[in-house]
Amino acid sequence: MNSTRTGSTRYTPDAVPAPGPSAARMTIPAPTDPAASARAQHPSSRPVPAILSARTLTKTYGSTTALSGLTLDIRAGESVAIMGTSGSGKTTLLHCLAGIVLPDSGRITLNTAAGSTRIDSLNESGRSRLRRESFGFVFQQGLLIPELTALENVAIALMLNGLDRTTAEQASAGWLQSLGLAGMEQRRIGELSGGQAQRVAIARAQVTGAGVIFADEPTGALDSATSAEVMQVLLDSTTGASKTLVVVTHDDTVASRCARVVSLQDGRLVGDSAGGAR
Amino acid sequence: MSTAVVDFRSAVRLAWLLARPGAAGGSAAGLPVLAFGLVTALLLIVLAGALSFFRWQDPAAGLYQLLAVLALVLLVLPLLTLGGAAARLSARRRDDRLSTLRLLGATPSTVGIITVLESTALAAAGAVAGVAGYLLLAPLVQLIEFRGAPIGTAFWLNPLAVAGVAAAVVLLAAASAAAGLGKVVISPLGVRTRQAPAKVHWFRGVLGALVIVAGYAAVSTGYASAAIAIAVVLGTFAAGLAVLNLLGPWVVAVLGRRQLRKASTAGKLLAARAILESPKAAWRQVSGVAMTSFVAVFGGTGAALAGSSPQETMGPEQFIAGDIRTGILITIGVSFLMVACSAGVNQASAVLDRADLYSSLDRLGMPRHVMDRARIRAVMLPLLLVSLGSAAVAALLVLPLAGLALVMAPLSVLTIAACLAAGIGVVRGGLWATGPVMAKVLEPAR
Ligand SMILES: Nc1ncnc2c1ncn2[C@@H]1O[C@H](COP(=O)(O)OP(=O)(O)OP(=O)(O)O)[C@@H](O)[C@H]1O
Ligand SMILES: [Mg+2]
Numbered sequence: 190m191n192s193t194r195t196g197s198t199r200y201t202p203d204a205v206p207a208p209g210p211s212a213a214r215m216t217i218p219a220p221t222d223p224a225a226s227a228r229a230q231h232p233s234s235r236p237v238p239a240i241l242s243a244r245t246l247t248k249t250y251g252s253t254t255a256l257s258g259l260t261l262d263i264r265a266g267e268s269v270a271i272m273g274t275s276g277s278g279k280t281t282l283l284h285c286l287a288g289i290v291l292p293d294s295g296r297i298t299l300n301t302a303a304g305s306t307r308i309d310s311l312n313e314s315g316r317s318r319l320r321r322e323s324f325g326f327v328f329q330q331g332l333l334i335p336e337l338t339a340l341e342n343v344a345i346a347l348m349l350n351g352l353d354r355t356t357a358e359q360a361s362a363g364w365l366q367s368l369g370l371a372g373m374e375q376r377r378i379g380e381l382s383g384g385q386a387q388r389v390a391i392a393r394a395q396v397t398g399a400g401v402i403f404a405d406e407p408t409g410a411l412d413s414a415t416s417a418e419v420m421q422v423l424l425d426s427t428t429g430a431s432k433t434l435v436v437v438t439h440d441d442t443v444a445s446r447c448a449r450v451v452s453l454q455d456g457r458l459v460g461d462s463a464g465g466a467r
Numbered sequence: 468m469s470t471a472v473v474d475f476r477s478a479v480r481l482a483w484l485l486a487r488p489g490a491a492g493g494s495a496a497g498l499p500v501l502a503f504g505l506v507t508a509l510l511l512i513v514l515a516g517a518l519s520f521f522r523w524q525d526p527a528a529g530l531y532q533l534l535a536v537l538a539l540v541l542l543v544l545p546l547l548t549l550g551g552a553a554a555r556l557s558a559r560r561r562d563d564r565l566s567t568l569r570l571l572g573a574t575p576s577t578v579g580i581i582t583v584l585e586s587t588a589l590a591a592a593g594a595v596a597g598v599a600g601y602l603l604l605a606p607l608v609q610l611i612e613f614r615g616a617p618i619g620t621a622f623w624l625n626p627l628a629v630a631g632v633a634a635a636v637v638l639l640a641a642a643s644a645a646a647g648l649g650k651v652v653i654s655p656l657g658v659r660t661r662q663a664p665a666k667v668h669w670f671r672g673v674l675g676a677l678v679i680v681a682g683y684a685a686v687s688t689g690y691a692s693a694a695i696a697i698a699v700v701l702g703t704f705a706a707g708l709a710v711l712n713l714l715g716p717w718v719v720a721v722l723g724r725r726q727l728r729k730a731s732t733a734g735k736l737l738a739a740r741a742i743l744e745s746p747k748a749a750w751r752q753v754s755g756v757a758m759t760s761f762v763a764v765f766g767g768t769g770a771a772l773a774g775s776s777p778q779e780t781m782g783p784e785q786f787i788a789g790d791i792r793t794g795i796l797i798t799i800g801v802s803f804l805m806v807a808c809s810a811g812v813n814q815a816s817a818v819l820d821r822a823d824l825y826s827s828l829d830r831l832g833m834p835r836h837v838m839d840r841a842r843i844r845a846v847m848l849p850l851l852l853v854s855l856g857s858a859a860v861a862a863l864l865v866l867p868l869a870g871l872a873l874v875m876a877p878l879s880v881l882t883i884a885a886c887l888a889a890g891i892g893v894v895r896g897g898l899w900a901t902g903p904v905m906a907k908v909l910e911p912a913r
Contacts, residue, residue: 287830318834319832321833328827332823334740334828336741337736341740345733345736348733353731354731354732393831
């Protein structure tokens with residue numbers, strides 16, 4: 190397991206492209222030496238501003254209420270675990286925060302160096318662009334493209350943002366290597382184990398330099414040892430590089446690795462380790 | 468009670484549960500019914516038209532009857548392609564559910580019976596719709612003139628023949644569903660556990676080239692008897708079609724590898740990988756047009772040949788040239804219709820098949836036009852290559868027979884060009900028609 194950690198995936202914050210739909214400029218983040226991250230510390234005294242802020246979100250599906258007036262602030266560089274019983278609205282909240290679904294009412298604001306973006310008022314193509322440029326995703330099943338190789342699956346995220354294939358594949362190879370997948374670049378997804386496929390998905394989520402990574406039960410289909418490894422890789426490459434991680438999980442072990450745990454019940458926030466429950 | 472009976476009963480009950488409205492998307496059930504309906508209607512119309520020629524008893528009627536049989540034979544291939552596509556779609560749309568049933572402990576035979584029952588029911592609904600289509604279109608088809616008179620009442624088929632055709636379509640669907648069972652039954656974990664892509668051997672290329680050379684030599688040789696010469700031409704024609712089927716997947720695979728190397732954008736990369744994933748499936752999507760453009764070259768030259776022979780002004784021969792042209796155009800037109808439908812049905816099932824993947828790509832922020840362009844490219848590139856290539860092979864085989872002048876005659880060039888353009892346009896139209904399926908697949912993600 191340690192071998193996957195030595196290939197550190199941290200990089201300087203100035204390599205991270207300014208998030209937001211206006212971020213036309215693409216910078217390829219490359220794994221750099223751990224010393225660089227020392228320079229990337231937040232000023233510890235001032236409170237870090239919320240990178241994502243959701244206000245009184247409601248969402249219903251027919252007669253089912255998935256979210257009812259939920260308010261949540263997520264601070265930059267934070268790792269937040271969202272917990273709660275099945276059907277409590279975790280996935281719906283994640284999808285609203287990420288601009289995958291629109292809430293029926295309420296506001297979602299993304300605050301970055303480039304300015305503030307009201308995610309709930311963007312149109313479909315604006316949200317699509319936001320998702321591919323500013324966010325990274327890891328789902329329970331990697332949902333990788335089966336006919337593509339591991340390398341191509343990662344590179345395609347960069348190619349969608351307009352990078353040429355050679356550059357995209359070089360950057361992707363670096364990420365695969367740093368996540369412990371060296372030598373597996375040309376394998377197809379069916380030829381990888383569940384844990385390896387999840388790492389490819391993590392590489393795909395990270396390679397664009399997205400500032401916020403969303404994960405929905407990323408270790409849900411893995412055994413506990415593999416789950417711990419994948420979680421370590423995920424944390425190293427996100428909060429370890431001053432990125433924000435929002436992870437939905439049922440697993441207490443996974444949640445305990447996160448800096449903050451929020452609990453949902455019937456579409457409401459009922460617990461927040463940061464003390465912000467309301 | 469024997470276990471077979473128990474199996475059958477539980478299968479029927481499960482099939483009924485799964486078939487209730489709302490259990491599956493409406494389009495998933497509607498598409499195969501539509502496709503089976505088209506197969507039945509076209510089959511009935513073509514058969515009725517061809518059989519109407521057999522009402523004549525005079526000496527010249529023999530030529531008409533021979534040509535009618537030839538047209539039927541030519542239409543069998545695209546018809547089977549469409550029937551197969553419809554059957555695959557109806558069997559495939561339940562793959563996931565059936566795999567789940569299998570995981571839940573349903574026995575392979577229960578799963579098998581459900582699949583076959585469902586496909587058969589869908590095909591039966593389609594066959595009924597097809598018979599209705601035949602009856603509705605009859606007044607139009609009856610207006611077509613052969614030998615100076617409209618087909619008229621000669622168009623009506625014996626009701627028993629109609630029932631026979633409908634039964635054959637249903638049987639085809641059942642057989643094809645049974646044949647496709649292996650996959651679901653063998654792997655409860657789903658059909659998506661695919662490993663390395665299918666390889667297509669270069670040996671196909673060598674074999675195909677050999678047959679073309681042999682065919683060219685055969686038609687170039689002089690023959691003493693006309694009967695032998697006709698047999699050689701028909702044999703060459705059949706061999707040419709066989710070569711197309713042999714060469715097609717290999718040519719498509721070569722194209723896919725080239726495209727993969729060159730691919731510079733996400734869409735092009737996806738398209739190239741989709742082609743390489745199964746060159747045989749990619750070929751199957753466009754093989755109908757390849758056949759049709761092959762037939763068009765033979766047909767166009769034939770039409771020009773019929774037009775160039777001195778016209779009889781009197782007697783039963785006066786209509787032959789015009790009738791041959793009509794027949795050729797109808798044959799080509801009908802085969803295009805079937806090709807368009809197969810392309811649409813194949814694409815619809817391809818999209819439904821990958822619904823999860825498409826909606827997850829949408830979540831990741833892949834724009835819809837990139838997905839659309841990729842799947843369109845994965846069909847259109849092989850299509851262009853294959854239809855032009857098969858026209859070239861046909862021209863090569865026709866050349867020694869008809870001579871350059873006839874192949875290059877305005878009528879044949881026009882027929883060939885129109886066929887190629889229509890074939891390409893029609894498949895593009897079939898792809899376009901699957902837009903709503905894609906929209907439906909992406910909808911739940913929003
Ligand atoms: N697309 C949808 N259509 C209808 N109802 C939905 C849809 N998505 C979610 N729901 C409903 O909204 C509620 C919240 O669902 P959500 O998926 O957010 O729960 P969850 O907390 O992620 O549950 P789990 O832990 O099981 O994944 C549930 O009652 C669910 O049935
Ligand atoms: Mg969920």
